Amino acid sequence: MLYREAGQFKTSYEADQQIFPIAQDRIGILLLIGVFALVVPMIASEYWLKAIITPVLIFSLAALGLNILTGYAGQLSLGSAAFMAVGAFGAYNFILRIDGMPFILALILGGVCAALVGILFGLPSLRIKGFYLAVATLAAQFFIVWVLVKVEWFSNYSSSGVITAQDIVILGYTFASPESKYLLTLAIVVVMALLAKNMVRSTTGRMWMAVRDMDVAAEVIGIRLMRTKLLAFAVSSFYCGVAGALYAYAYIGTVEPEGFNLDLSFKILFMIIIGGVGSIMGSFLGAAFIVLLPIFLDNFVPVVLGDLVSASFVSNLQLIVFGGLIIFFLIVEPHGLARLWQIGKEKLRLWPFPH
Amino acid sequence: MKLKQTVVLGAAIAGMLGSAAAWSAEQFIGLPSYRVGPYGANGASLFGGWIDYMQMINERDGGVGGVKLVWEECETEYNNARGVECYERLKNKGETGNSAFQPVSTGITYSVIDKVAEDKIPLVTIGYGRTDAADGSVFPWVFPLVTTYWSQASTIVKYIGQKAGGMDKLKGKRIGLLYHDSAYGKESHAIMDALAAKHGFEVLKIAVAHPGNEQQAQWLQIRKERPDYVVLWGWGVMNSTAIKTAAKTGYKADNIVGVWWSGSEEDVIPAGNVAKGYTAAGFNVAGADYPVIKDIESNVYAKGHGNMEKKDLVGSVLYNRGVVHGIIMVEALRTAQAKFGEGKALTGEQVRWGFEHLNIDAARLKTLGAEGFLPDLKVTCSDHEGAGKVKFQTWDGAKWNVVTDWIEADREVVRPMIEASAAAYAKEKGITPRDCSKEM
Numbered sequence: 001m002l003y004r005e006a007g008q009f010k011t012s013y014e015a016d017q018q019i020f021p022i023a024q025d026r027i028g029i030l031l032l033i034g035v036f037a038l039v040v041p042m043i044a045s046e047y048w049l050k051a052i053i054t055p056v057l058i059f060s061l062a063a064l065g066l067n068i069l070t071g072y073a074g075q076l077s078l079g080s081a082a083f084m085a086v087g088a089f090g091a092y093n094f095i096l097r098i099d100g101m102p103f104i105l106a107l108i109l110g111g112v113c114a115a116l117v118g119i120l121f122g123l124p125s126l127r128i129k130g131f132y133l134a135v136a137t138l139a140a141q142f143f144i145v146w147v148l149v150k151v152e153w154f155s156n157y158s159s160s161g162v163i164t165a166q167d168i169v170i171l172g173y174t175f176a177s178p179e180s181k182y183l184l185t186l187a188i189v190v191v192m193a194l195l196a197k198n199m200v201r202s203t204t205g206r207m208w209m210a211v212r213d214m215d216v217a218a219e220v221i222g223i224r225l226m227r228t229k230l231l232a233f234a235v236s237s238f239y240c241g242v243a244g245a246l247y248a249y250a251y252i253g254t255v256e257p258e259g260f261n262l263d264l265s266f267k268i269l270f271m272i273i274i275g276g277v278g279s280i281m282g283s284f285l286g287a288a289f290i291v292l293l294p295i296f297l298d299n300f301v302p303v304v305l306g307d308l309v310s311a312s313f314v315s316n317l318q319l320i321v322f323g324g325l326i327i328f329f330l331i332v333e334p335h336g337l338a339r340l341w342q343i344g345k346e347k348l349r350l351w352p353f354p355h
Numbered sequence: 356m357k358l359k360q361t362v363v364l365g366a367a368i369a370g371m372l373g374s375a376a377a378w379s380a381e382q383f384i385g386l387p388s389y390r391v392g393p394y395g396a397n398g399a400s401l402f403g404g405w406i407d408y409m410q411m412i413n414e415r416d417g418g419v420g421g422v423k424l425v426w427e428e429c430e431t432e433y434n435n436a437r438g439v440e441c442y443e444r445l446k447n448k449g450e451t452g453n454s455a456f457q458p459v460s461t462g463i464t465y466s467v468i469d470k471v472a473e474d475k476i477p478l479v480t481i482g483y484g485r486t487d488a489a490d491g492s493v494f495p496w497v498f499p500l501v502t503t504y505w506s507q508a509s510t511i512v513k514y515i516g517q518k519a520g521g522m523d524k525l526k527g528k529r530i531g532l533l534y535h536d537s538a539y540g541k542e543s544h545a546i547m548d549a550l551a552a553k554h555g556f557e558v559l560k561i562a563v564a565h566p567g568n569e570q571q572a573q574w575l576q577i578r579k580e581r582p583d584y585v586v587l588w589g590w591g592v593m594n595s596t597a598i599k600t601a602a603k604t605g606y607k608a609d610n611i612v613g614v615w616w617s618g619s620e621e622d623v624i625p626a627g628n629v630a631k632g633y634t635a636a637g638f639n640v641a642g643a644d645y646p647v648i649k650d651i652e653s654n655v656y657a658k659g660h661g662n663m664e665k666k667d668l669v670g671s672v673l674y675n676r677g678v679v680h681g682i683i684m685v686e687a688l689r690t691a692q693a694k695f696g697e698g699k700a701l702t703g704e705q706v707r708w709g710f711e712h713l714n715i716d717a718a719r720l721k722t723l724g725a726e727g728f729l730p731d732l733k734v735t736c737s738d739h740e741g742a743g744k745v746k747f748q749t750w751d752g753a754k755w756n757v758v759t760d761w762i763e764a765d766r767e768v769v770r771p772m773i774e775a776s777a778a779a780y781a782k783e784k785g786i787t788p789r790d791c792s793k794e795m
Contacts, residue, residue, distance in 0.1 A: 046443070046447075047443045047444055047446075047447070050439075050443050051439060051440040051442075051443035051444060052440070055436065055440075142564075149536060149541070149562075159486070159487070159541065159542065159544070159545045159776060160461070160465070160485070160538040160539075160541045160542050161538055161541045162465045162538045164465075164468075164469065164783070164784070251436075251439070252435060252436065252439055252466050253466065253469050253470065254465045254466050254467075254468060254469060255435075255465075255466070256435070256462055256465060256537065256538040258462065258536070258537040258538065258565060259435045259436070259462065259466075261565065263434070294437075295440060298429065298430055302428075310662070310664050311388070311390055311402070311428055311662070312390040312391075312395070312399050312664055314430075315389075315390040315391045315395075315430045316390070316391055318391075318430065319391055
């Protein structure tokens with residue numbers, strides 16, 4: 001009864017084309033952002049802020065980046081972690097080498113570096129598709145990490161190739177506490193998610209989807225394939241780059257290139273598959289699922305099994321349960337968690353009189 | 356009914372709290388462990404030994420100074436992000452928070468190195484981690500104890516010099532450095548270059564990507580370049596693969612010298628017969644004949660509390676290394692209790708003092724039943740390494756045989772490098788080093 005759009009009339013194009021056409025959705029999303037911005041920093045413990053919510057937000061951003069490329073533009077990529085690395089090392093070097101570099105600008109420039117590298121490794125997409133393209137982006141994954149290790153300039157000649165993120169200073173204020181780092185991450189993620197949502201609703205997004213659904217047809221109706229595909233690579237890598245920089249600055253603090261390995265790329269790919277390919281919301285749901293579930297199992301399984309079984313068995317069991325749950329979810333809802341949410345919403349609109 | 360359930364539940368919780376209070380105090384030790392993934396086999400032995408030793412202290416002595424040791428494992432999968440999560444999860448557990456964070460991973464060490472000073476938890480990295488943290492004036496909260504990678508590289512070169520018949524014989528020789536391509540592997544570069552310059556040999560650096568189960572190309576390069584010795588700087592599956600591939604390409608195991616993370620049963624047994632003659636460094640030795648291991652067997656395994664699934668690995672290199680971790684942790688607590696009083700849980704700051712004043716001399720080692728098991732150790736404010744000695748062991752196909760006495764690191768080369776690197780770090784981060792002459 002609560003979720004009903006009867007009586008909500010759209011009398012202008014603006015009203016008809018807004019992101020959330022239903023008033024309840026608008027209120028819901030504002031409430032959600034309000035809770036995350038105001039209530040969560042007050043009630044969440046340091047552990048939750050530092051080790052759970054902040055990384056979920058950062059991985060959501062990375063998943064969003066990959067979702068733009070894979071979900072909307074249909075270009076499979078296995079190099080997301082490498083683009084994150086470019087963003088992290090880019091931002092580090094901008095702050096290190098340019099005096100008085102503002103943090104936000106360094107973040108953007110880090111993203112721009114990632115976008116440029118992304119375009120470079122997106123070039124093969126003009127010739128090859130699908131799995132072959134995935135292999136080409138795999139090359140990006142290995143090559144970029146290798147370069148960051150090999151060329152010591154990137155890590156400022158540190159003896160082990162590890163960089164230590166500088167303090168985050170914006171307008172003289174140092175973001176040191178977990179709350180401030182979390183709020184900064186939240187603000188950046190909200191803005192970029194909004195941008196992404198608008199992008200996929202606009203001409204650009206429709207071009208991406210046309211290319212995804214049938215590139216020959218898209219070309220016939222006048223979409224320039226090269227521009228569209230490379231734009232998707234650039235935007236996607238930009239998002240991953242910013243996520244990488246946030247990963248270094250707002251989360252881990254000290255990163256080595258090896259941290260951005262293939263495993264992480266796979267993880268981001270799983271996030272969008274579980275969350276929902278071609279959905280902004282799915283990126284968030286998927287990131288939350290992939291980050292939180294192992295932590296939950298790590299806390300939960302030993303409590304249940306306790307001293308009954310050995311620690312190695314508990315560790316292996318977590319992996320088994322995690323894998324099993326992923327398979328279960330994909331069988332129950334192959335279109336991801338976002339699709340479940342969508343079905344729920346449709347049911348609510350008809351409730352209590354399904355026809 | 357509902358009320359009844361609540362009352363029962365409440366009583367149960369109260370009962371649990373009551374039984375916990377039966378011990379006057381508990382010292383919490385968080386263990387970020389890994390038992391799955393590419394390094395899982397190594398983790399199982401190491402953490403098994405460590406937990407068994409603490410269990411033994413609880414069973415035999417009733418804890419440390421009347422304080423029971425309690426611990427909790429947190430699976431990191433050797434992954435940095437998971438390691439940070441574990442660090443945050445464990446840091447406030449127990450009465451006084453985590454006593455010390457010991458990630459057993461150089462990557463995770465780097466990820467938390469800035470956080471420990473803020474949270475006042477000592478970061479103890481026994482035989483791994485950031486080498487220049489041995490300068491305690493810049494890194495008061497970090498303890499790369501027993502011996503660092505740089506010390507170790509210099510002892511390996513000393514050992515190779517011995518084998519070659521004197522350090523002067525190293526001139527013009529070529530030494531291959533087959534390293535794990537990560538922060539851990541790269542720790543070896545600067546020191547090997549410095550030693551090469553000192554002794555006049557040439558270093559051939561060859562990287563192996565994580566996890567290292569494919570090394571055909573690297574060993575073909577070694578076959579082509581024919582270095583006189585190969586230093587194996589690996590971990591986990593990379594080691595046995597290296598030994599096997601070496602044999603396949605015709606490189607003799609006698610000329611390969613491993614670091615301590617390349618010198619366990621887990622590395623040589625999978626390689627099979629070809630590992631015969633392979634030598635590796637170790638800051639602890641293998642064997643179950645030491646009194647400390649016997650104590651674990653009689654106090655822990657005899658009562659059915661042992662942590663090891665494969666009981667026959669008790670006394671293996673990595674198991675014994677876990678015991679070393681346990682010994683050092685317990686001795687640091689003992690040292691801190693001597694100053695701050697027994698019978699209560701110590702805070703991170705007090706435990707840090709304990710680590711900084713750790714003095715495990717030969718007599719103490721004998722009391723612990725660990726004579727010759729690990730080197731004697733004396734930590735000071737400026738020297739957070741404490742020993743810098745390793746022994747070398749050769750695998751004969753069935754067991755490790757110690758072939759040298761403790762070999763000391765080349766401190767003339769290592770210490771200035773540590774100080775220079777720490778000073779650079781202090782400058783980058785704006786740290787004013789402590790004046791160690793004023794520290795008590």
